[in-house]
Amino acid sequence: MYQTTYHRPSSVAEAVRMLGEAADGKFLGGGQTLIPTMKQRLAAPSDVIDLRHIAELKGITVSGRDVRIGAGTTHEEVANHSGLAAVCPAICYLAGHIGDPHVRHMGTIGGSISNNDPAADYPSAMLALNAMIHTSKRALSADEFFTGLFGTALDEDEIVTAVSFTAPEKAGYAKFPNPASRYALTGVFVAKRPEGVRVAVTGAGEDGVFRATAIENALSRSFEPSVLDGIAMPADGLMSDIHASAEYRANLIVVMAKRAVQAANG
Amino acid sequence: MADISMVINGREVRGSVEDRTLLVHFLREHQGLTGTHVGCDTSQCGACVVHVDGKAVKSCTMLAAQASGSEVTTIEGLAKDGHLHPVQAAFKEHHGLQCGFCTPGMIMAAVDMIRRYPGGLDEKTVRAELEGNICRCTGYHNIVKAVLAASEAMSKPAVAA
Structure with a gap:
């Protein structure tokens, strides 16, 4: 790891100021991506601004079906929150299957979505749940927030402070994990509301998370796995790498979507 | 340099380390607690797991400075009074x-x-x-x-x- 300077702000405003004063600073969430990346010298920020000690970024509130999750909330906290499990167990399931227990003790939802790794789990949930992403400057819909491979609408000095969504009628998540990294080789999150179904796919798209409209349309007609039987996803725009070809991922999208619907239907 | 302090296995310790120092290196090289191992160095193998504020974390994926102010338990801190945990x-x-x-x-x-x-x-x-x-x-x-x-x-x- 190259030299860096560590900072520990206690408020969002202080964190933003510290980043502004740094030559090439980075916000540090749980560090489960940034620290390994710095160790490999693939990132070399002059300063790291640790967001773990900012109280206003913490905590989960569930009021009726309205959910708000602070950006600094760890995967473990989301996985084990009983109030959240009562209205949207799919997001608890998703959080409980990120990485491994030690990673889940550190990694945060804000860090995950700000990084927008094309194989991360959370972006699919945000997109399918039609979540709002709250930042130090504004609030954006998930559709506006995720802009491509590791890309978000965030400005350099903008911090995700929370995400919020209304729990859908039903939701489910299924992923085919890479056997080594546990990142999604393909993961699908489905959310059913009276006005329709949203389906988001992670791990498969060359541009990161995306909505599978053909699957959405089919599931909006009937929210059953069998309705996806005849559907074939195009391989165009999907990733091909040593783990899986684009065609394989295209097939996995349908398979994972079926499993997600099955999970949602209980 | 970062001036850090933490409680390791019930003992308060202080140190001045490079900001980039990983917790595992602080434990092994500065504190002589070599029971915590570095296996893969890519955050996958778990040989470096310690408890920070009561929770298992990978000490190769955390800066020592991030752990400042925390309570850390390593493998050396488990046995009590000569009896294995x-x-x-x-x-x-x-x-x-x-x-x-x-x-x-x-x-x-x-x-x-x-x-x-x-x-x-x-x-x-x-x-x-x-x-x-x-x-x-x-x-x-x-x-x-x-x-x-x-x-x-x-x-x-x-x-x-």
């Missing part, structure tokens, strides 16, 4: 190791796991929970046995002397 005893009893390199991380992960499942564990859960700890010798079989035995032993109320 029940998880250590179970690993010995069930031969839950061969070369032993992954063992400190396995044991710290197991202690954390047993804490999180006070109602007890089954084999499937133990295997899933060991996702973040890699062993290249044992095939995990005796590790799983040891964790189950320790969980069982620790759920029994202590016999009054």
Whole structure:
């Protein structure tokens, strides 16, 4: 790891100021991506601004079906929150299957979505749940927030402070994990509301998370796995790498979507 | 340089380290606590697992400065008064190791796991929970046995002397 300077702000405003004063600073969430990346010298920020000690970024509130999750909330906290499990167990399931227990003790939802790794789990949930992403400057819909491979609408000095969504009628998540990294080789999150179904796919798209409209349309007609039987996803725009070809991922999208619907239907 | 302080195995320690120093290197090289191992260095193998404020984390994936102000427990902090921790005893009893390199991380992960499942564990859960700890010798079989035995032993109320 190259030299860096560590900072520990206690408020969002202080964190933003510290980043502004740094030559090439980075916000540090749980560090489960940034620290390994710095160790490999693939990132070399002059300063790291640790967001773990900012109280206003913490905590989960569930009021009726309205959910708000602070950006600094760890995967473990989301996985084990009983109030959240009562209205949207799919997001608890998703959080409980990120990485491994030690990673889940550190990694945060804000860090995950700000990084927008094309194989991360959370972006699919945000997109399918039609979540709002709250930042130090504004609030954006998930559709506006995720802009491509590791890309978000965030400005350099903008911090995700929370995400919020209304729990859908039903939701489910299924992923085919890479056997080594546990990142999604393909993961699908489905959310059913009276006005329709949203389906988001992670791990498969060359541009990161995306909505599978053909699957959405089919599931909006009937929210059953069998309705996806005849559907074939195009391989165009999907990733091909040593783990899986684009065609394989295209097939996995349908398979994972079926499993997600099955999970949602209980 | 970062001036840091933390409580390690019940002992308050201070140090001045480069900001980029990883917690595992602070433990091993500055504190001489070489029980915590570095296996893969890519945040996958879990040989470096310690507890920070009561939770298992990978000490190769955390800066020492991030842990400043925290309570850290390492493998050296488990045995009390010359008696092995029940998880250590179970690993010995069930031969839950061969070369032993992954063992400190396995044991710290197991202690954390047993804490999180006070109602007890089954084999499937133990295997899933060991996702973040890699062993290249044992095939995990005796590790799983040891964790189950320790969980069982620790759920029994202590016999009054």
